[in-house]
Amino acid sequence: MEMTAKDVTQAGARAGKKFSKREKKALFYGLLFTAPAVLGFLIFTLGPMIASLYLSLTDYNVFKDTTHFIGLDNYTKLFSGEDDLFYKSLGTTFYFVILRVPAVIIISFFLAILLNMNLKGRSLFRTIIYLPSIVPAVASSMIWLWLMNPDLGLLNTALEWLHLPTSSWLFGEGSVIPSVVLTTLWGIGGTVIIFLAGLSGVPKSYYEAIDVDGGGWYSKLRHITVPMLTPTIFFNTIMTIIGSFQVFSEAYILTQGGPNNKSLFFVFYLWRTAFRDTEMGYASALAWVLFVIIMIFTVFIFKTSKSWVHYEGER
Amino acid sequence: MRESRLKLTAGFTTLLIISVMFIVPFVWLLRSSVMDLSQIFIMPPQWIPKPFHFENFKEAMTVVPFGAFFKNTLIIVAGVLIGTVVSSTIAAFGFSRIKWKGRDMVFAILMSAMMLPGAVTLIPSFLGWKELGFYDTFYPLILPSYFGGGIFNIFLLRQFYMSIPQDFDEAAVVDGATYFQIYWRILLPLSRSAVIVVALFTFLGSWNDFMGPLIYLKSDSRFTLALGLQMFQGSYNAQWDLLMAASTAVVLPCVLVFLIGQRFFLEGITLTGLKG
Numbered sequence: 397m398e399m400t401a402k403d404v405t406q407a408g409a410r411a412g413k414k415f416s417k418r419e420k421k422a423l424f425y426g427l428l429f430t431a432p433a434v435l436g437f438l439i440f441t442l443g444p445m446i447a448s449l450y451l452s453l454t455d456y457n458v459f460k461d462t463t464h465f466i467g468l469d470n471y472t473k474l475f476s477g478e479d480d481l482f483y484k485s486l487g488t489t490f491y492f493v494i495l496r497v498p499a500v501i502i503i504s505f506f507l508a509i510l511l512n513m514n515l516k517g518r519s520l521f522r523t524i525i526y527l528p529s530i531v532p533a534v535a536s537s538m539i540w541l542w543l544m545n546p547d548l549g550l551l552n553t554a555l556e557w558l559h560l561p562t563s564s565w566l567f568g569e570g571s572v573i574p575s576v577v578l579t580t581l582w583g584i585g586g587t588v589i590i591f592l593a594g595l596s597g598v599p600k601s602y603y604e605a606i607d608v609d610g611g612g613w614y615s616k617l618r619h620i621t622v623p624m625l626t627p628t629i630f631f632n633t634i635m636t637i638i639g640s641f642q643v644f645s646e647a648y649i650l651t652q653g654g655p656n657n658k659s660l661f662f663v664f665y666l667w668r669t670a671f672r673d674t675e676m677g678y679a680s681a682l683a684w685v686l687f688v689i690i691m692i693f694t695v696f697i698f699k700t701s702k703s704w705v706h707y708e709g710e711r
Numbered sequence: 712m713r714e715s716r717l718k719l720t721a722g723f724t725t726l727l728i729i730s731v732m733f734i735v736p737f738v739w740l741l742r743s744s745v746m747d748l749s750q751i752f753i754m755p756p757q758w759i760p761k762p763f764h765f766e767n768f769k770e771a772m773t774v775v776p777f778g779a780f781f782k783n784t785l786i787i788v789a790g791v792l793i794g795t796v797v798s799s800t801i802a803a804f805g806f807s808r809i810k811w812k813g814r815d816m817v818f819a820i821l822m823s824a825m826m827l828p829g830a831v832t833l834i835p836s837f838l839g840w841k842e843l844g845f846y847d848t849f850y851p852l853i854l855p856s857y858f859g860g861g862i863f864n865i866f867l868l869r870q871f872y873m874s875i876p877q878d879f880d881e882a883a884v885v886d887g888a889t890y891f892q893i894y895w896r897i898l899l900p901l902s903r904s905a906v907i908v909v910a911l912f913t914f915l916g917s918w919n920d921f922m923g924p925l926i927y928l929k930s931d932s933r934f935t936l937a938l939g940l941q942m943f944q945g946s947y948n949a950q951w952d953l954l955m956a957a958s959t960a961v962v963l964p965c966v967l968v969f970l971i972g973q974r975f976f977l978e979g980i981t982l983t984g985l986k987g
Contacts, residue, residue, distance in 0.1 A: 426810075430806060433798070433806075433859030436857075436859035437820070441832060447839075515723050526969075531962050533937075535940065535961045538944060538955075539740050539955075542739070553756055670833070676838070
């Protein structure tokens, strides 16, 4: 590329003076406008993060007078198996994530495809699917506790009516995690809408090309919809994983970790350790373990994304 | 695109069935909220209460001070709403309409906070607020929103601001306008719909927040609706009629706000440019 005379003089001026008057003014106002946000980041994110890392290396407990620096003892205690609830809650949370993430992605993907069709009452359907996702978690948990009540709940009543075996839902050791997954699927609307936004960006002419070639709905799905939506699938998967690892309100209200610690979700366990048992040093170590696990998952998906996420205009 | 009749019918039927499944919990909630216990336990279940027991709402309000909880929730939500809207629009302006050295790097660092699980900052934040004497007050729930108003909101508004042509600003600069005037007179009026989206998301987020109030509020008299509902469940766990009436009272404002602002919601999600 050729440099114009103007570029050269500007570059020269820049070399001579570090900042032009205008640039200085922009820098000043740029920093001024973003100062609250930057300050907020330092006070409410970076500062607490460092403090949390330090706390995790101590035996800090609100009710103890002295606090000692104990190095990696908290982490050794975690991983050595001395605290069997740690592995239990980790296992529970992994099970939940493995069950929930594919369910959320697959179901919301197909719901979005249905909602994208040129159907009668389409906007009403969209409203109905989205609505549950704005219901407060406390209230939706209350509704599901009632629906899943083993004796009088609607779900078991319906199953009995259909002569199917009933379930103890949230009260069964084996059924509790799938039940919690089920309750969260009601709030799938946000993910569906993001898929819908993705679908609206797929040019109709692509499908017409398949029509010309005589392909059916499956080849459209396989060769156009899925590849074109990989960036959206990628985004939704990451967000769903991050969210699923941190489920708290549902855990707190639906089960409180029960029955027999079978739904001891990680963040619930963390909250209990920090605020009920007041072991805040140890709980900080738990928080960092969670952070690292989420980081590993995110980085892993980012790394593999190169081979399956297609961005338009690439290549 | 032409879609075959068969395909449309199949799609419509599937959606209809799924929609019914999505609506049933709402219907179950509503009908249980206006029944007395004996009606609730009738088998097979009644779908339409006969008679309607609207006094459930009154009774639920008297056993637990939901009026006070409602007021507390409103104070917190209003405080957060103002803080978030003011603070996030100002920050988004600084990250999109002013060109300054290091801008995009600073923004990227702030964005990284979105990946951080809340659990990591939870304990030190709690200890900090407690140290300042703000435990069992609304401040820990409200004040942070005045510092940027959440990176997600800044991101959303920034996307919108960047789609507005820079010529507007340049013309204003020629006329001698300050950055603040550009923000106030040009950007804010032009981005009304994006601001509404941020306000709606913020309203819901704050209204629905459970963990924050659970950790920072101790006295019953300062509880929010979400927390109050949970407390109510603890003491009246078999009173499904009252519990459902209380739940309805918590859900209703959200549903109303959503239905009023629905148009903006769907726009807002597209706004974030998540199309890929």
